[in-house]
Amino acid sequence: MGSETRGPAGHARLHAVGPGEKSTPRAAAQPWENRYRSYVIIADVVATLLVIVTGALLILDITGRPYFLHASGTALAILCSLPINHAWSQHVLGEGTEEFRRLGRSLVIAAVVVALAGLLFGALDVQPWVFYAVPAVALIAFPLRYGLRQVLHRKRRAGECMHSVIAAGSADTLRDLIERTRTESHVGWQVSAVCTAAGQGERATGEIGGIAVAGRLDELADQVRRGGYRVVAVTSDPHWTPERLQQLAWDLEGTGAELVVAPVLMEIAGPRLNVSGVLGMPLLRVSAPTFTGGRRVVKDIVDRMGAAALIVLAAPLLLGIAALIKLNDRGPVFYRQLRVGRDGRTFTMVKFRTMVIDADRLRHGLLGDNEGSGPxxxxxxxxxxxxxxxxxxxxxxxxxxxxxxxxxxxxxLVGPRPPLPAEIENYERAARRKLLVKPGMTGLWQVSGRSDLSWEEAVRLDLRYVEDWSLALDMAILWKTFRAVTGGRGAY
Structure with a gap:
């Protein structure tokens, strides 16, 4: 069995083992995983029972009629729909949008079941339970899940509640994976060992990115069985032929380890990727991005309605800021600047003025001190x-x-950063794809570091949004934007 030590935060860390050492039992769910799943289940049950009991009492108080059958039926529909839709699966808890997608799908299905049951049994007074009780459960369950996730992510930033990972591939791709797991600790991956084609590290150090090389790629399954790793991450390398990957999957059966294979198309993800079998071969289908059509019309409607609502809600704040700017130096309140929008069309973007009146004239004298990346x-x-x-x-x-x-x-509301006309003159072909959609007030660049990002990273995030856009992604970005701006991270 591999030796186990305690890291700085007190979590267990598995080390590579030699060929002569005794095998360990299969990897099992760690205690923190079982506890976290229990907390999620308790939160969902509490949210459901709290709303249902409150609803039953309120409806009884208003109508004087007992609704305990409706209440118990609604609660049963929700609590059965959650496990049936795998909303409590450990594979989706704590990371990504799939957890919330499954929770939402479970509640929608529960509402449909209650409505159909009401029609079937002639109980047409189930409408309050369908249109009020189930949405109320969502209003409580979603924040509870989000709060639990924030606690988990805080622990992961401290090095706790991590999945032990063994990664196998080329040195460059392994180094990139290790760096990503370190900068994005909320994912919960901790690379504890790596395997390479020759079983050697960088510059004969026996390590890659500070992680020990456990052995060769053809020894990966043996290392997993001995080390008890929870995740096996396979990255790009000429060694990995379809036959060898299939054999690896067979060899890992019974170990309890999850096999994760990084595709070559690293920047394409989400709904555009689908796996299907054609001619007996598993094929990764990549659908074309959508820049027109019904979904884009829906986005435009949501954008305009959302902007109108926010203008009304923020009217007092807008007036207050305008007054402060005017009183400060008696200059104009707004700053208007020409920007490039969809399909290269220019438009005038409006912002509150944050600089002195002759800021544009002074810019030329500061070019030598520029700290920006790229253009x-x-x-x-x-x-x-x-x-x-x-x-x-x-x-x-x-x-x-x-x-x-x-x-x-x-x-x-959400989109790529709106560029200046002078900036697009230096755009490469990839960066020009940002002009296929409308620019946004916020985007992945806003929630991932804002001004602290390099030019290359900002372009990568904008292109990822352009290629993989969805309404669900927009909602997630808007929520993360609120957190980013209230924290003031990366803004100057």
Missing amino acids: LFKLRRDPRITRIGAVLRRYSLDELPQLFNVLGGTMS
């Missing part, structure tokens, strides 16, 4: 920014007037 011009301590402007920028309040751009149809 971007950025300064962490830009002397042109006013005191009020610094606060507005920190919390992205200067961008609120862009809601009028969204309302007018030149921008979206």
Whole structure:
């Protein structure tokens, strides 16, 4: 069995073992996984019972009629739908949108079942349970799940509640995977050992990215059986032929380890990828991205309705900011700038003014101090920014007037960063694909580091959004944007 030590945060860490050592039992769910799953189940049950009991008492108080059969039937439908739709599966808890998608699908199915049961048995007074009780359960269950996830992610940032991973592939792809697991600890992967084609590390160190090389690629299954790793991550390498990957999957049967294979198309994910069998071969189908059609019409409607609602709600804040800017130096409240939108069409983007009145004229004298990446011009301590402007920028309040751009149809709530005309002159072919959709007030670049991102990383995130857009992704980005701007991370 591989030796086990305790890391800085006290979590177990498995080490590579030699060929002569005794095998360990199959990898099993760790205690923290079982506890976390129990907390999720308890949260869902509590949310369901709380709403159902409250609803039964309120409806009884209003109508004077007992609704205990309706209440118990609704509760039963929800609590049966959750496990049937695998909403409590450990494979989806704690990471990604699939957990919330399954929770939402379970509640929708439960509502449909209650409605159909009401029609079948002639109980037409089930409408309150379908249209009020089930949505109320969602309003409680989703925040509870999100809160539990935040606790889990906090522990993972401290090095706890991690899945032990053994990775196998080429040195470059392994190094990239190791770096990603370190920077994105919320995923819960901790690479504990790696395997390479020759069983050697970088520059004869016996390590790759600070992780010990356990052996060769053809020894991977043996290492998994001995080390008890929970995840086997296979990255690109000429060694991995279809026959060898199939044999590896067979060899891992009974170990309890999850086999994860990284496809060559690293930046394509989500609904555009589908696995299907054709001519007896498993094929990865990549559908074309959608830039027109019904889904885009829905997005445009949601954008404009959302912008209108936010303008009404934020009206007092908008007026207050405008007054502060005007009182500060008697200059104009808004800053208008020409930007490039969809299909290369230019439009005037509106923001609250955060710099001195002659900021554009002073820009030429600051070019030598540019800290921006690529064609971007950025300064962490830009002397042109006013005191009020610094606060507005920190919390992205200067961008609120862009809601009028969204309302007018030149921008979206979520989309790629709107570039300047001078910037697109230096765009490569890949970066120009950002112009296939409307620019957004926020996007993946906003929730992933904002001004701290390199130019290459910002382009990669924008292209990922353009290629894999969905309404669910928009909702997730809007929520993460709220968290990013309230924390003021990466803004200057």
